[in-house]
Amino acid sequence: MSDSSQPAVNPALVARVKGILLQPKLEWQVIDREFATTKSLYTGYAMILAAIAPIATLIASLVFLHQGIVGALILAILSYVLGLAGVFILGVIINALASSFGATPNPVQAQKLAVYAYTAAWVAGIANLIPVAGGLIALVGAIYSLVLLFFGLPILMKVPEDKKVVYYVVILLAGIVLGVILGAIVGAVAAIFVLSTASVAALSTGGY
Numbered sequence: 001m002s003d004s005s006q007p008a009v010n011p012a013l014v015a016r017v018k019g020i021l022l023q024p025k026l027e028w029q030v031i032d033r034e035f036a037t038t039k040s041l042y043t044g045y046a047m048i049l050a051a052i053a054p055i056a057t058l059i060a061s062l063v064f065l066h067q068g069i070v071g072a073l074i075l076a077i078l079s080y081v082l083g084l085a086g087v088f089i090l091g092v093i094i095n096a097l098a099s100s101f102g103a104t105p106n107p108v109q110a111q112k113l114a115v116y117a118y119t120a121a122w123v124a125g126i127a128n129l130i131p132v133a134g135g136l137i138a139l140v141g142a143i144y145s146l147v148l149l150f151f152g153l154p155i156l157m158k159v160p161e162d163k164k165v166v167y168y169v170v171i172l173l174a175g176i177v178l179g180v181i182l183g184a185i186v187g188a189v190a191a192i193f194v195l196s197t198a199s200v201a202a203l204s205t206g207g208y
Contacts, residue, residue, distance in 0.1 A: 013045060020119045020148060028152040031112055038088075038108060041115045046087060049118075053125025053138070054080040064131050075190055082182045090114045093174045094157065101167035103159035113149065113156045120144035146172065 019027035058076040061067040088111070095110035097103075124141020127134035149171070154164050 010044075013048065016045065016116075017049070017119055017123065020116050021123070021144075024148050024151045025155075028116075028155040031116055031152070032109070032155050036108055036112060038111050041108075041111050042084065042088075046084060046115045046118070049122035050083050050087070051080060052122055053128050054083070056126050056128035056134075060129050060131055060134075075186065078189055079186050082185060086178055086182050087114050087118055089178055090171070090175055093178075094171055097167065097170060097174075098157055098159070101159055101163040101170075103157040103163075103167065106157070109156045113152050117145050117149035117152055120148060 016027070019030070054076040057079070058072050061072040061075075062069060091107070091111035091114035094113055095105050095107045098105040098110070121138070121142045121144075124138045124144075127137035127141075130137075150168055153159060153168055153171075154161065157167075159167050
């Protein structure tokens with residue numbers, strides 16, 4: 001009788017996370033050579049890791065901040081969807097800018113770069129379980145993702161060495177603008193729920 005049990009976590013995914021975090025330069029070389037599609041990058045990797053931070057935030061919101069489950073769940077889903085959209089758009093931007101810096105345009109390579117560079121930020125998102133202090137860990141993860149992006153850029157996009165830094169800075173600025181826009185959307189929705197909750201509380205107490 002064969003053992004049909006499956007591991008709880010895909011070993012290939014775990015190996016990729018360890019590789020990109022611990023040996024990024026070597027792992028980028030492997031990533032550069034392997035076949036992938038945009039679909040496989042998202043369904044097999046991004047959609048799994050991108051869920052870490054929203055789930056951690058949802059748990060912290062319910063356990064520590066005692067937020068309403070409906071509002072917290074909607075915000076978690078929204079941040080998850082917009083987070084994935086942000087990664088995809090960043091990949092599109094990377095590819096669109098490639099020819100301007102002597103790099104080789106390739107939409108799949110650009111998506112590889114965006115997706116795998118985000119690994120550190122996604123993994124660090126588990127720290128959102130810890131209110132306030134967890135934000136510092138998440139910040140470190142985000143900074144390391146920028147380092148991963150810098151390491152992977154010349155390998156995947158074949159950008160000339162003399163244009164690598166400028167290309168990276170332009171991508172970074174575009175990513176910051178994109179992050180501000182997406183963050184503003186999540187913040188606006190969060191504010192709506194806060195105001196709605198306050199209004200309901202005021203009505204239930206007769207305005208006192």
